[in-house]
Amino acid sequence: xxxxxxxxxxxxxxxxxxxxxxxxxxxxxxxxxxxxxxxxxxxxxxxxxxxxxxxxxxxxxxxxxxxxxxxxxxxxxxxxxx
Numbered sequence: 014x015x016x017x018x019x020x021x022x023x024x025x026x027x028x029x030x031x032x033x034x035x036x037x038x039x040x041x042x043x044x045x046x047x048x049x050x051x052x053x054x055x056x057x058x059x060x061x062x063x064x065x066x067x068x069x070x071x072x073x074x075x076x077x078x079x080x081x082x083x084x085x086x087x088x089x090x091x092x093x094x095x
Contacts, residue, residue, distance in 0.1 A: 035043065079087070 038046075
């Protein structure tokens with residue numbers, strides 16, 4: 014029986030000592046971490062938008078620099094006659 018009591022008391026003390034990371038951090042530090050996360054997410058979105066814009070520009074440049082033969086192969090008789 015004494016073993017069970019020791020186990021129960023040790024479990025109770027570990028539950029009290031087991032604080033989450035959120036509980037251990039101050040509100041100020043937590044706010045700084047959240048702000049850092051938001052800035053990283055915004056930076057990642059800006060990079061993705063820049064990449065999309067660069068791809069669109071490159072696509073337009075390739076089409077702009079196509080020869081008449083390449084344009085004819087790509088679009089064929091799809092255009093209007095006049």
